[in-house]
Amino acid sequence: FEGTSRFTDIILQDKYAMENPEDTFNPFDLANGAADKLSPPPDFSGPVNRRRITDPLCLIVLAFIWGTTTWLGVWSLQKGNYNILIHPTDYKGRICGVDKDSNGDELPPLLHAVDHLSNGVCVDECPSDSNLEPSSISDLICKNEDDLLTMDGCLNNGEISGDLDVLITCGGCMYAMGTNKLKHYCVSDSTNSVTDQINEIAEAKGLEPLTELKVFGLNPYILQFVKDLHTSFYVLVGSFSGSALIGLLFLVMFLFPPCVAIAVWASAVLVPAALGGSGAFLWFLSSAYANDGSGIHSDFKALIVKILAIAAWSVAGIFLFSLIFFRKKINLSIAITKAATRAIREVRMCILFPIIQTVFYAIYLGIMALWFIYFSTTGNFVEETETAFENDITYTHQKFTAFGHYKFWFMVLVVVWTSSFFVTFGRLTLTLCYADWYFTPEKDEGNSVSVIGRLLTTVTKHAGTVAFASLAMAPIVVCRAPFLLIQKCIRVSGMDNACVDAFICSCQCFFFVLERFLKFASKNFFVQTAIFGYSFCKSSHESYYLAGRNEENVKDAGPVGILCTFFTRILLTSVSCLASYFVLDSVYGDDLFSVLWVVALIGFMSWFTVGFFTEAVAMSVTTLFQCFLADEEMLGNEGSYYVPSEIDEFLALLDESRSSQFAPKLDTEEDDYTIDSGVRSEQVSYLS
Numbered sequence: 001f002e003g004t005s006r007f008t009d010i011i012l013q014d015k016y017a018m019e020n021p022e023d024t025f026n027p028f029d030l031a032n033g034a035a036d037k038l039s040p041p042p043d044f045s046g047p048v049n050r051r052r053i054t055d056p057l058c059l060i061v062l063a064f065i066w067g068t069t070t071w072l073g074v075w076s077l078q079k080g081n082y083n084i085l086i087h088p089t090d091y092k093g094r095i096c097g098v099d100k101d102s103n104g105d106e107l108p109p110l111l112h113a114v115d116h117l118s119n120g121v122c123v124d125e126c127p128s129d130s131n132l133e134p135s136s137i138s139d140l141i142c143k144n145e146d147d148l149l150t151m152d153g154c155l156n157n158g159e160i161s162g163d164l165d166v167l168i169t170c171g172g173c174m175y176a177m178g179t180n181k182l183k184h185y186c187v188s189d190s191t192n193s194v195t196d197q198i199n200e201i202a203e204a205k206g207l208e209p210l211t212e213l214k215v216f217g218l219n220p221y222i223l224q225f226v227k228d229l230h231t232s233f234y235v236l237v238g239s240f241s242g243s244a245l246i247g248l249l250f251l252v253m254f255l256f257p258p259c260v261a262i263a264v265w266a267s268a269v270l271v272p273a274a275l276g277g278s279g280a281f282l283w284f285l286s287s288a289y290a291n292d293g294s295g296i297h298s299d300f301k302a303l304i305v306k307i308l309a310i311a312a313w314s315v316a317g318i319f320l321f322s323l324i325f326f327r328k329k330i331n332l333s334i335a336i337t338k339a340a341t342r343a344i345r346e347v348r349m350c351i352l353f354p355i356i357q358t359v360f361y362a363i364y365l366g367i368m369a370l371w372f373i374y375f376s377t378t379g380n381f382v383e384e385t386e387t388a389f390e391n392d393i394t395y396t397h398q399k400f401t402a403f404g405h406y407k408f409w410f411m412v413l414v415v416v417w418t419s420s421f422f423v424t425f426g427r428l429t430l431t432l433c434y435a436d437w438y439f440t441p442e443k444d445e446g447n448s449v450s451v452i453g454r455l456l457t458t459v460t461k462h463a464g465t466v467a468f469a470s471l472a473m474a475p476i477v478v479c480r481a482p483f484l485l486i487q488k489c490i491r492v493s494g495m496d497n498a499c500v501d502a503f504i505c506s507c508q509c510f511f512f513v514l515e516r517f518l519k520f521a522s523k524n525f526f527v528q529t530a531i532f533g534y535s536f537c538k539s540s541h542e543s544y545y546l547a548g549r550n551e552e553n554v555k556d557a558g559p560v561g562i563l564c565t566f567f568t569r570i571l572l573t574s575v576s577c578l579a580s581y582f583v584l585d586s587v588y589g590d591d592l593f594s595v596l597w598v599v600a601l602i603g604f605m606s607w608f609t610v611g612f613f614t615e616a617v618a619m620s621v622t623t624l625f626q627c628f629l630a631d632e633e634m635l636g637n638e639g640s641y642y643v644p645s646e647i648d649e650f651l652a653l654l655d656e657s658r659s660s661q662f663a664p665k666l667d668t669e670e671d672d673y674t675i676d677s678g679v680r681s682e683q684v685s686y687l688s
Contacts, residue, residue: 025545025548029545029548032541033545034545034548034549035549036545037549037633037634038542038546038630038633038634039634040634040635044634045439046435046436046438046439046440046531047432047435047436047439047530047531047532047533048531048532048533050533051457051461051462051533052461052533053460053461053462053464054461054462054464054465054529054533054534054535054536055462055464055465055467055468055535055536056464057464058464058465058467058468058471058536059463059464059467060464061467062417062421062464062467062471065414065417066414066418068410069371069410069411069414072371072375072407072410072411073367073368073370073371073374073375075378076371076374076375076378077370077371077374079374079378080373080374080375080376080377080378081095081377082373082374082377083095083098084223084377084398085223085226085227085230085373085376085377086184086230087109087184088110088111088120088122088184088185089111089381089397089398090107090111090114090119090120090121090122091114091115091119091120091121091143091395091396091397092147092395092396093381093396093397093398094107094122095107096108096109096110096111096122096184097109097122097184101144102144102146107122108122108123108124109122109124109184110122110123110124110125110126110184110185110186111123111184111185111186112126112127112141112174112176112177112186113141113174113177113186113188114141114142114143114172114173114174115143115171115172115173115174115388115393115395116171116174116198116388117171117386117388117393117395119171119393119395119397120185121141121142121143123141123186126186127176127177127178127186128178129176129178130175130176130177130178130188130193130194131175131176132175132193132194132197134164134175134176136164137160137162137164137167137173139176140164140167140168140173140174140175140176141173141174141175141176142167142172142173142174143172143173145160147172148160148167148172151170151171151172151391151392151393151394152391152392153166153169153170153171153172153389153390153391153392154166154167154170154171154172154391160172165201165204165205168198168201169198169201169202169205169207169389169391170389170391170393171388171389171391171393175194175197177194183227183231183591183592202389205389207389207390208389222375222376222379222400222405222408223376223377223379223398224593224594224597225376225593225594225597226372226373226375226376227376227593228592228593228594228597228598229369229372229373229598229601230373231588231591231592232584232588232592232598235580235583235584235587235588235598235602236598236601236602236605238583239576239579239580239602239605239606240362240365240602240605240606240609242576242579243572243573243576243605243606243609243610244355244358244609244610244612244613246572246575246576246610247354247572247609247610247612247613247614248354248355248613250263250568250572250613250614251351251354251613251614251616251617252351254337254341254344254617255341255344255345255351256341257338257341260334260337260338260341261334263568264330264333264334264337264564264567264568265330265334267567267568267570267571268323268330268567269323270571271316271319271567271570271571271574272316272317272319272320272323273316274571274574274575274578275312275313275315275316275319275574276312276313276316277578278309278312278574278577278578279309279310279311279312279313279316280309281309281578281581282305282306282308282309282312283306283309285305285309286302286303286305286306286309287302289301289302289305290302301594305596319570332650332653332654333564333621334564335649335650335653336564336621336624336625336647336650337564337617337621338646339624339644339646339647339649339650340564340617340620340621340624340646341617341620342644342646343434343437343438343620343623343624344616344617344620346437346443346447347433347434347436347437347447347449347451348449348451349451349452350430350433350451350616351616352451353426353429353430353451353455353616354426354612354613354615354616357422357425357426357612358609358612360422361419361422361608361609361612364418364422365415365605368411368415371411372411375407375408375411378400378404379398379399379400379404380398380399380400380401381396381397381398381399382396382397382399383395383396384396384397384399417470417471418470419604419608420470420471421466421467421470422608422612423470423608423611423612423615424466424469424470425458425463425466425470426612426615426616427526427615427619428458428462428465428466428469428526428529428530429451429454429455429457429458430615430616430619430620430623431526431527431529431530431619431622431623432454432457432458432530433449433451433454434530434619434620434623434624434627435527435530435531435623435627436449436454437449438623438624438627438628438631438642438644439531439627439631439642440642441641441642443644461533462529462533465525465529465535465536465539468535468536469525469536472518472536523543524543524544524546524547524622524626525539525540525543526539526619526622526623527539527543527622527623527626527627527630528540528542528543528546530623531627531630543626546626546629546630546633547629549633550629550632553629553654554629564617564618564621565614565615565617565618568610568614569607569610569611569614572606572610573603573606573607573610576602576603576606576610577599577602577603577606580598580599580602581595581599584598584599624644624647625647627642628643628647631643
């Protein structure tokens with residue numbers, strides 16, 4: 001082996017790691033059993049049948065959180081007022097088109113601004129043209145006469161002032177503005193001209209000018225968000241259904257080996273193109289927001305959209321570079337995916353399981369949407385006073401307490417956790433099915449794998465483990481959000497300093513490292529739970545050390561299982577978001593506070609919905625490879641009759657890929673190994 005030591009080290013790395021674990025693991029790992037091979041029970045014939053309930057404490061915690069969320073939902077249904085979601089409220093907290101005025105007549109249905117603090121008054125119709133040079137008070141949009149008489153700045157000798165400029169600056173009236181109707185709101189075509197006119201009057205009186213005219217400034221972001229969801233309900237349903245349908249079509253494509261390469265490479269090539277196009281679109285959108293004079297889109301919002309455009313271009317560049325760098329890995333992913341699709345074809349009802357997941361997930365999202373709708377209307381109507389142009393302006397508006405905001409974000413956290421629970425539940429159920437299939441000796445003669453039976457196993461024995469894993473994999477990201485909010489509030493208040501910034505950044509770093517650690521350590525726990533019935537921590541521990549003992553195989557083949565469906569999932573989610581945006585902008589563009597909020601929610605739903613179908617393939621790849629590693633350790637010395645021929649062919653291709661990187665073809669015998677054409681074979685082979 002002179003001159004070829006690097007090549008032989010690569011080929012024999014796994015055996016060497018077994019015999020010299022101190023070169024692979026540190027003393028702490030060795031003390032915790034890193035070098036101990038998996039040892040099957042004497043009567044081992046596949047995944048264990050006698051299982052215990054794993055991680056019950058996590059299941060209890062999840063049940064408690066679901067119970068709390070249910071209580072919040074029922075409370076919201078009882079306390080909420082659906083009319084607040086549909087109709088705007090005026091400066092006195094009355095619902096336009098629903099409540100009665102002082103004369104007992106129903107208030108008009110639309111809302112027009114009545115002062116420069118974004119308060120409004122109910123009107124019958126929105127003005128078509130702006131009138132910045134009124135000749136009388138009838139040309140202005142004013143508050144009720146009784147309310148004007150209580151505003152000292154609007155009075156002259158105890159009567160309503162006849163000076164129209166005084167009525168504007170005192171907050172009693174507002175110019176009639178040429179407007180567009182936005183979901184019962186009269187929104188000005190351009191607030192800049194109105195702001196300039198008001199500031200001209202204020203400066204003439206020696207008052208401090210306004211920086212901008214507030215638009216929807218007093219509407220809680222919770223209410224705005226839910227109003228947009230209510231308006232775009234049909235688009236949300238359509239995007240969810242479309243994501244499920246496209247995901248199902250791609251899953252069907254993966255069932256036919258000739259179509260696997262087409263699906264994987266098409267997705268890989270189209271992802272950078274889709275992200276690049278999204279970046280260009282967001283860039284033009286940010287310019288449109290910056291040049292919009294209606295006041296709906298702030299400069300900060302335009303800046304955020306521009307940052308998103310740059311981020312999309314950056315990610316597209318990263319994907320393009322990865323596509324070039326990992327092109328050989330992608331070809332390997334196609335090979336192992338073809339091997340894994342045999343399990344999907346032969347396990348009956350396996351292709352139907354993602355559909356069942358999608359149906360139950362849709363029911364869950366429907367329930368949560370109803371609760372969010374009513375929760376958004378539970379804010380208290382409070383009376384506040386604000387000073388502008390040296391005049392006190394009193395108004396009533398809906399406001400959520402700090403506890404109300406906490407309840408909202410708690411419900412968001414529960415949605416994220418439960419969405420992750422659905423995905424993790426499907427992963428474990430499918431892993432149980434694929435593991436059963438792998439450990440079926442005579443696969444050509446059929447199998448007795450029951451998807452329903454394994455579904456019941458997950459529910460009755462491992463629901464706590466699913467709860468633990470889903471908590472570890474998703475909601476920690478949401479837990480980082482409050483620290484960003486706290487940091488922003490501190491900076492706005494001017495109380496930030498080096499110590500505070502260091503503390504906040506330390507908390508962010510802690511959650512980030514914790515998230516990455518948990519995802520890395522637990523990414524293959526499914527297989528250990530499926531085979532041996534271990535709990536989450538025990539499965540993560542065993543899968544982590546199993547990967548360490550098979551370092552070279554995992555390093556070369558581990559990313560392959562991700563690549564086979566990662567590009568597909570990214571592509572389908574991006575397509576869903578882009579298509580939804582164009583539909584929303586063309587159909588509901590004038591009725592939404594923010595299209596991007598809705599698109600972000602659609603992206604969230606599409607990511608999980610598409611994931612139900614792509615995970616059926618990804619878990620097949622991961623499970624078969626991990627089962628092979630476990631099989632190699634447990635039965636490698638005596639020969640295993642479980643390894644399917646497709647996995648054998650993939651490993652041969654993997655060894656050929658290694659040999660082409662490090663050495664020419666060899667035909668050399670040393671000890672018990674023969675290296676011929678880059679294909680590994682043992683005199684006593686575990687690939688019998």
